[in-house]
Amino acid sequence: MATHRLTFPTSEEEIRSLRAGDEVTVDGHIIGIRDRTQIRIFDQGVEPPIDLAGALLLHTAPNVRKVGPGRYEKLCIGTTTSARMVRFTEPLGERYGVRAICGKGGLPDEAIEPMRRLGMVYFAIVGGAAALETTQIEEIEEVAWEDLMPECLWKFRVKDFGPLTVGIDSHGTSLYHDVQEAARERLEGIIARL
Secondary structure (H helix, E strand, C coil): CCEEEEEECCCHHHHHCCCCCCEEEEEEEEEEECHHHHHHHHHCCCCCCCCCCCCEEEECCCEEEEEECCEEEEEECCCCECHHHHHHHHHHHHHHCCCEEEEECCCCHHHHHHHHHHCCEEEECCCCCHHHHHHHEEEEEEEECHHHCCCCEEEEEEEEEEEEEEEECCCCCEHHHHHHHHHHHHHHHHHHHC
């Protein structure tokens, strides 16, 4: 396992240097996104008003307080479960050049091949760490599609965000797949002994 510090947006070359199990700390910008945002982009055909090229997307619907027109103060910014949004993985990489996705619980195996081919990774973050994550977000710089509140498109400036673990790398390795396989094999062994 290696440790890395990345600034987002980033390049495919940087992403390809990461391996499953590596630890990553992030600076720069993270884009908050969730189900309704991606439905608007892909099912309704509306182009995102925030540039996603080279981006790290955070599966979130943050708790915020409005402090002025288009301006929000962070209260609690945590992550949500990623698996239900897996169908958006390939088009995010293919059409918009997204480089990384971060959320809870991982992505199913159907994300492995598109991430390998397109030079993307999935970052795991500890569930229940929203208080810490919120302190690592320096500012909410931009918000788009406020009508989807809180599932808007958010642009966060971050410092020392993480540590994150590379759960799926751009070389076809998934820690989630490996754990599921090991559990399946163990279960088969238990059943055989019964």
